[in-house]
Amino acid sequence: MSTVTRPPALRGDWARLAHATLSDVGHRSGAARASVIVVLEAAPCCLSAQEVVERAHERAHPVGVASSYRVLERLHSLELVRRIDLGDGVARYEAVNPGEHRHHHLVCIECGRIEPFEDARLERALHATTPPPGFSLIDHEVVMRVRCAVCGRDR
Amino acid sequence: MSTVTRPPALRGDWARLAHATLSDVGHRSGAARASVIVVLEAAPCCLSAQEVVERAHERAHPVGVASSYRVLERLHSLELVRRIDLGDGVARYEAVNPGEHRHHHLVCIECGRIEPFEDARLERALHATTPPPGFSLIDHEVVMRVRCAVCGRDR
DNA sequence: TTAGATGCAAAGATTTTGCAAGATC
DNA sequence: GATCTTGCAAAATCTTTGCATCTAA
Numbered sequence: 182m183s184t185v186t187r188p189p190a191l192r193g194d195w196a197r198l199a200h201a202t203l204s205d206v207g208h209r210s211g212a213a214r215a216s217v218i219v220v221l222e223a224a225p226c227c228l229s230a231q232e233v234v235e236r237a238h239e240r241a242h243p244v245g246v247a248s249s250y251r252v253l254e255r256l257h258s259l260e261l262v263r264r265i266d267l268g269d270g271v272a273r274y275e276a277v278n279p280g281e282h283r284h285h286h287l288v289c290i291e292c293g294r295i296e297p298f299e300d301a302r303l304e305r306a307l308h309a310t311t312p313p314p315g316f317s318l319i320d321h322e323v324v325m326r327v328r329c330a331v332c333g334r335d336r
Numbered sequence: 337m338s339t340v341t342r343p344p345a346l347r348g349d350w351a352r353l354a355h356a357t358l359s360d361v362g363h364r365s366g367a368a369r370a371s372v373i374v375v376l377e378a379a380p381c382c383l384s385a386q387e388v389v390e391r392a393h394e395r396a397h398p399v400g401v402a403s404s405y406r407v408l409e410r411l412h413s414l415e416l417v418r419r420i421d422l423g424d425g426v427a428r429y430e431a432v433n434p435g436e437h438r439h440h441h442l443v444c445i446e447c448g449r450i451e452p453f454e455d456a457r458l459e460r461a462l463h464a465t466t467p468p469p470g471f472s473l474i475d476h477e478v479v480m481r482v483r484c485a486v487c488g489r490d491r
Numbered sequence: 492t493t494a495g496a497t498g499c500a501a502a503g504a505t506t507t508t509g510c511a512a513g514a515t516c
Numbered sequence: 517g518a519t520c521t522t523g524c525a526a527a528a529t530c531t532t533t534g535c536a537t538c539t540a541a
Contacts, residue, residue, distance in 0.1 A: 211521045266422070306455075313451070324476065364540050400497065403497055406496085
């Protein structure tokens, strides 16, 4: 029986890495980009483009939806953020901290609550799960569908 | 090193089960429903609602998009089909044949090509990966992101 | 006959794109 | 000052819903 634990909330200096990488590739710095990066660094788990806009409005410089998508897509193409699809038709993004353990997500199919989790044995099995000849592996994504305590009560 | 193989294309009499279950729950039979079921049973892997409409038009009685979605959703709620999200913003559905090995999907991030795969070790690890207290497990979904031979050639 | 199934079209929701205005280098 | 970034609004998708019609039971 493997143990499922929450990943540590601590993260390294991801924002600095993100800005440095973007500069190296030749992109200019701007208010929207800075805001999205601040929000992503502070987030404990994945956020949708819309959620990034909301948090930016609350605790950083406001960002337009289009810019949110554009910055996220740029960070994604540089592998600075991971794009996650949990099955509700909304793309979510989270910072990829080099050296941090890979985590996956559990989702309540009733209320949509999301929690990160990591599991060493699962990670080893994924590492051993390689594609058939002719395909080169990029990565794996695991979604655990659950019912949370609140939603599971009445059934 | 675990072996990744394609699941058998053979399936049992899923269509009969689907119709029987729908009747048991009190639904009436109709042309759209029959068509969607025929298409799903014949499909070797997951299909989008739009693809179901296209195949129905080609090899069965034509079905409207709305009906495709409605029938698929109904089958999904009865756990006769699985809903799969591969990260391209399109929901896909595939028949769940009781007794058949659970399979997952690999997706080429360039061209979107999809292939089913199954892996015993991964399945055991998933079986052992349970949610934290307070959550009840429904199931796991694994997506393997790859680059296929064609798309990987030029890089 | 009656309630459910179906299809078309309109509405919703998410994501992308066009373009003018504002920053960065 | 030239070019990239940003934001608004329009467009493009995918999915759901309203409603009249058809149909199974």
